[in-house]
Amino acid sequence: xxxxxxxxxxxxxxxxxxxxxxxxxxxxxxxxxxxxxxxxxxxxxxxxxxxxxxxxxxxxxxxxxxxxxxxxxxxxxxxxxxxxxxxxxxxxxxxxxxxxxxxxxxxxxxxxxxxxxxxxxx
Amino acid sequence: xxxxxxxxxxxxxxxxxxxxxxxxxxxxxxxxxxxxxxxxxxxxxxxxxxxxxxxxxxxxxxxxxxxxxxxxxxxxxxxxxxxxxxxxxxxxxxxxxxxxxxxxxxxxxxxxxxxxxxxxxx
DNA sequence: TAATTGTTATACCTAGAATATAACAACCAT
DNA sequence: ATGGTTGTTATATTCTAGGTATAACAATTA
Numbered sequence: 001x002x003x004x005x006x007x008x009x010x011x012x013x014x015x016x017x018x019x020x021x022x023x024x025x026x027x028x029x030x031x032x033x034x035x036x037x038x039x040x041x042x043x044x045x046x047x048x049x050x051x052x053x054x055x056x057x058x059x060x061x062x063x064x065x066x067x068x069x070x071x072x073x074x075x076x077x078x079x080x081x082x083x084x085x086x087x088x089x090x091x092x093x094x095x096x097x098x099x100x101x102x103x104x105x106x107x108x109x110x111x112x113x114x115x116x117x118x119x120x121x122x
Numbered sequence: 123x124x125x126x127x128x129x130x131x132x133x134x135x136x137x138x139x140x141x142x143x144x145x146x147x148x149x150x151x152x153x154x155x156x157x158x159x160x161x162x163x164x165x166x167x168x169x170x171x172x173x174x175x176x177x178x179x180x181x182x183x184x185x186x187x188x189x190x191x192x193x194x195x196x197x198x199x200x201x202x203x204x205x206x207x208x209x210x211x212x213x214x215x216x217x218x219x220x221x222x223x224x225x226x227x228x229x230x231x232x233x234x235x236x237x238x239x240x241x242x243x244x
Numbered sequence: 245t246a247a248t249t250g251t252t253a254t255a256c257c258t259a260g261a262a263t264a265t266a267a268c269a270a271c272c273a274t
Numbered sequence: 275a276t277g278g279t280t281g282t283t284a285t286a287t288t289c290t291a292g293g294t295a296t297a298a299c300a301a302t303t304a
Binding site for chain 4: 058
């Protein structure tokens with residue numbers, strides 16, 4: 001699993017970490033049932049504190065992407081709840097779509113971006 | 123212009139403000155060339171500090187949504203730069219799409235959300 | 245002249261992000 | 275059984291961002 005953190009970004013490290021794990025799961029670089037590196041190991045390889053990784057893992061667990069097994073560590077286990085997922089996605093999407101409309105992006109242009117990204121990420 | 127701030131949200135006030143102005147412009151509640159309330163007036167009506175509104179206006183100006191005229195205040199003036207807008211949209215969208223793919227959302231389901239939101243916001 | 249415009253400056257407080265140690269129970273390999 | 279590793283929790287510290295509070299400025303407007 002390739003993780004790259006931009007320490008000059010205004011985005012929190014644990015958020016960058018979370019997003020990259022999203023992408024790793026989406027692209028099947030990590031598959032359902034497989035283990036993630038231990039919090040200490042990952043913290044060491046990317047050069048951040050253990051607690052920063054732990055926070056990323058904790059939020060991923062809380063949002064239904066990981067389950068924690070004492071003997072196997074953090075294991076990919078995605079809770080599928082389509083209704084909730086659609087609602088969340090809609091809420092996240094709303095300000096982005098509004099921004100795009102202001103900037104003159106058409107409905108088709110936005111959906112082309114979705115197509116591009118969906119291909120890129122699956 | 124109806125602005126509603128959730129003071130219990132984890133989202134920063136100036137970000138909520140920014141997003142609602144996006145939506146107001148997208149839905150033509152405020153139109154190109156029209157003035158927004160003064161920073162002091164808006165701060166007063168929604169019950170926050172002047173500088174919080176000023177920060178929202180400043181970022182909107184920096185991102186090409188407003189132009190500031192000394193005599194007319196903050197005026198809606200959207201800079202259309204489709205290439206940059208598409209790139210930004212793609213960057214914002216990427217982690218969201220990844221999240222959706224993990225949760226089992228199909229390409230069509232996501233595009234339906236885009237359709238719904240585009241209709242709602244234009 | 246008096247009031248309002250965005251803007252800037254300064255100071256303060258609080259919460260969140262990140263780091264640093266340290267310890268815990270549970271597990272596993274040797 | 276010992277030693278090392280797992281996630282987790284606790285405590286403390288530093289730094290930054292968000293928000294508030296006054297105050298002042300030049301430019302504009304009534």
